[in-house]
Amino acid sequence: MRRIAPDRDQLLAIVAEVFREHGYEGASLALIGEATGLGKGSLYHFFPGGKEEMARAVVAHIDGWFEENVFAPLRDSADPLAGIEQMLEATDSYFRSGRRVCLIGAFALDESRDLFAGQIRDYFGRWVTHLADALARSGHRPDEANELAEEAVAAIQGALTLARAANDLDVFSRALRRLRVRLGLPVKT
Amino acid sequence: MRRIAPDRDQLLAIVAEVFREHGYEGASLALIGEATGLGKGSLYHFFPGGKEEMARAVVAHIDGWFEENVFAPLRDSADPLAGIEQMLEATDSYFRSGRRVCLIGAFALDESRDLFAGQIRDYFGRWVTHLADALARSGHRPDEANELAEEAVAAIQGALTLARAANDLDVFSRALRRLRVRLGLPVKT
DNA sequence: GACACATTGTACCGATCGGTACAATGTGGG
DNA sequence: CCCACATTGTACCGATCGGTACAATGTGTC
DSSP: OOOTTHHHHHHHHHHHHHHHHHHHHHOOOOHHHHTTTHHHHHHHOTTTTTHHHHHHHHHHHHHHIIIIIIHHHHHHOSSSSHHHHHHHHHHHHHGGGSSOOOHHHHHHHHHHHHHHHHHHHHHHHHHHHHHHOOOOOOTTOOOHHHHHHHHHHHHHHHHHHHHHTTTTTTHHHHHHHHHHHHTOOOOOO | OOOTTTHHHHHHHHHHHHHHHHHHOOOOOHHHHHTTTOHHHHHHOOOOOOOOOOOHHHHHOOOOOHHHIHHHHHHHOSSSHHHHHHHHHHHHHGGGTSOOOOOHHHHHHHHHHHHHHHHHHHHHHHHHHHHHHHHHTTTTOHHHHHHHHHHHHHHHHHHHHHHHHTTTTTHHHHHHHHHHTTTTOOOOO
């Protein structure tokens, strides 16, 4: 074994940005090659499965980031409200306060959903589940916690769509502020 | 003048479904031709501007439907709450209780946004504005009405994404039920 | 330096892309 | 019937699609 590719993370991040901007169909190998500075030879060396493997790896990479920075705090924080607070901060920074779009959410909408259905369902399912757990631990009734969690994740996705449509980042920050209130967190001044 | 195309509405509805399923990039002329039963000759006869004109017409068509079935009731109902109720029912039926996706929301996410930015912003802008007006007339403070309207439209968009991701229609109907409560409507049994 | 293997650039493939040209075929009004 | 025009099918265009083949070039190990 030679070495672990040192910047596979960075590579995946760049490819992710292309998929985010152009969607699965719109992200051509030419665009990906241009963005990464890699020719087809290199791309197919790293991803023998081609475009589909690239997208799958990107989704897994994003999933891993959320696992570490969003789901883990929800699961592991001794104080559930502190975990929820971390979730919101990580979410805000990940989506760059609304400048960025949720790639997995975008994949969920069109036909590419069929290719990645399992990964997509898993991502959102864990998000809702872990948030619901934290809400239950913070004192909500279980069924109420589930509804609230579903509402919160949907609110984030919807706010991303609306912010992008209106080209107005404030839409997203207003949504996050409402979520703080709704989830029982102190509102930042 | 010969005649007005009798089924242009139906044609647009079919084309819309293709864009909904495959996204702007993924909706090839071959798919559109197959779905409509029209060859390229006919398609370019009706839409000389090609794919972009088709999408623009589809978006305008959807916009018109919402204007008539969603925005107008919000604007014109003597009882604002009745208008909001009509909005929710029309929305539920339009999105087929979550089976359908919002094409304009999907367009807002990827690069096709640049092509249709004006139409997209207008659609969501009017939705929020008219809902906010109705909420204000139903007794909410203006700024509160605006936030609530934004929250509601985002909740619908987010619920569509989540329902599609989870492949679970109940996600959407639960979101609508929560919205009824949130907007001050009686909840259906 | 020699070998193994990782990485890359280039040329090429058939298929499909969006779009155009145009002749053939309806079809309603005079 | 005939004309004007709406509608359609087909053939074709250059460009680009995702993907493959492979030789050339790094690069670390011995």
